[in-house]
Amino acid sequence: MSFAAGRAQWNLLLVIVLLVGGLFIIATRVQPETVAASALSRSPVADTPAPQENHPAPDFTLSDPGGATVQLSALRGQVVLVNVWATWCPPCRAEMPMIDAAYAQYRDQGFTVLAVNQREDGRSVAAYMAQTGLSFPALLDRDGAVSAAYRANVLPSSFFIDRAGVVRAVYRGPMSRGVIAGTVEQLLAEEP
Amino acid sequence: MYPLVRLGPFNLSSGGLLLILALILGSSLLERAARRRGGDRLAEQASSAFLPALVGAAVGGRLWYGLLNWDLYGPAPQLFLVLRIADLAWPGALLGGLLAGWLWCRWRRFDAATLADAAALGLLPPQALASVGLLLSGEAFGVPTTLPWAVPLFGTTRHPTQLYLALAALLSYAALRWLDRRTGPPGTVFVVYLITQGLTFLLLEPLRADSLLLPYGIRAAQLVGLSLVVVALLWLRGQKQLTTAPHG
Numbered sequence A: 001m002s003f004a005a006g007r008a009q010w011n012l013l014l015v016i017v018l019l020v021g022g023l024f025i026i027a028t029r030v031q032p033e034t035v036a037a038s039a040l041s042r043s044p045v046a047d048t049p050a051p052q053e054n055h056p057a058p059d060f061t062l063s064d065p066g067g068a069t070v071q072l073s074a075l076r077g078q079v080v081l082v083n084v085w086a087t088w089c090p091p092c093r094a095e096m097p098m099i100d101a102a103y104a105q106y107r108d109q110g111f112t113v114l115a116v117n118q119r120e121d122g123r124s125v126a127a128y129m130a131q132t133g134l135s136f137p138a139l140l141d142r143d144g145a146v147s148a149a150y151r152a153n154v155l156p157s158s159f160f161i162d163r164a165g166v167v168r169a170v171y172r173g174p175m176s177r178g179v180i181a182g183t184v185e186q187l188l189a190e191e192p
Numbered sequence B: 001m002y003p004l005v006r007l008g009p010f011n012l013s014s015g016g017l018l019l020i021l022a023l024i025l026g027s028s029l030l031e032r033a034a035r036r037r038g039g040d041r042l043a044e045q046a047s048s049a050f051l052p053a054l055v056g057a058a059v060g061g062r063l064w065y066g067l068l069n070w071d072l073y074g075p076a077p078q079l080f081l082v083l084r085i086a087d088l089a090w091p092g093a094l095l096g097g098l099l100a101g102w103l104w105c106r107w108r109r110f111d112a113a114t115l116a117d118a119a120a121l122g123l124l125p126p127q128a129l130a131s132v133g134l135l136l137s138g139e140a141f142g143v144p145t146t147l148p149w150a151v152p153l154f155g156t157t158r159h160p161t162q163l164y165l166a167l168a169a170l171l172s173y174a175a176l177r178w179l180d181r182r183t184g185p186p187g188t189v190f191v192v193y194l195i196t197q198g199l200t201f202l203l204l205e206p207l208r209a210d211s212l213l214l215p216y217g218i219r220a221a222q223l224v225g226l227s228l229v230v231v232a233l234l235w236l237r238g239q240k241q242l243t244t245a246p247h248g
Helices: A007-027 A090-109 A122-132 A146-151 A175-190 B015-070 B075-080 B090-108 B112-137 B161-180 B188-205 B219-236
Strands: A062-063 A069-071 A077-086 A111-118 A140-142 A159-160 A166-172 B004-007 B010-013 B152-153 B156-157
Touching: A007 B188, A007 B219, A062 A140, A062 B219, A077 A090, A077 A175, A090 A111, A090 A175, A111 A146, A122 A140, A140 A146, A140 B156, A159 A175, A166 A175, B015 B090, B015 B112, B090 B112, B090 B219, B112 B161, B112 B188, B161 B188, B188 B219
Parallel strands: A077 A111, A111 A140
Antiparallel strands: A062 A069, A077 A159, A159 A166, B004 B010, B152 B156
């Protein structure tokens, strides 16, 4: 090997690496204002409702296991996450505590979650929600009509809807925690 | 982003699928590298240490992720056991795998340094493959950019950090293969692997938009990266064959 060098040279190299590396880490740290810098694009809104970015969100009315109904369009003015899920879907279950954390953090600022359960009976959904202690409302899509309208053939599917009722981000498959919080923060910060 | 692959009635996570392929590739590369460097005996030791190291990596990866997301994992400790590949962090997986592998070698009285050299050669191509899986599943995504090679993801165009990671792994692999053909004290290839990993953490982490953060916005992976480089340099400094001056 031709790495031969004196001990002093190795020490010098170590000091330089520590110094340069440390400064680089400090220089590239995440500054608070850059966290929200990854702005979602705001394109002209299309006319037809569709589960796609920059389309008005398809409206629906569903009831929760207790029988109370929720209409999506009645939530205009709030940032809404429509999360299509099922109790048998492991990535959905793994994702829900993160959604719940975001719900707890941002609900006072006008964020709400509609967890649309795909084709399961009310009793098992209610039991699941009670058992896991999730605080957001679960809605029953018994005939799968809403899942179909949102083309949610992948579970979980998530649709972030802005205060104006426009779909702004669509995620198919589980979201990471940063994605949920980042998207919600950006949409909450926008003017309606 | 193609997070799911439809296979008949099953939806398979594409990231998970590539991770499994990466593990198969890794175990075969590890055994080949071990056979080349130490014959049948080392190959047997390598395959015996593979599973414990893998378990260590899984535990380390999840612990790292959970501890840094403690506000989420603390109140819901069952999350530590959830089968969710996205909630693994590579720095923790690397440290956990190394620790488990080292303990296994000590317990079985294997030659840890020689085995580590073979492991380093077996790790990088699977890492490249798993990084492509990250792109498919939309994990480890980059900060927004308008560079011509940016990829559209999550409503904007972003650095394809996953491809950078794959490229870094392939370049590191080329460097290690070059070193593999030269003679050095046992452990040299592995230590150079640590340096390439450290530099990858240090240099690519700032382009990621999903870093695990410590107070003051410091990226945890960069600290691990710098520590790996320093530990590796300290080891190299201690090698008589690499140092001309006497110890003192």
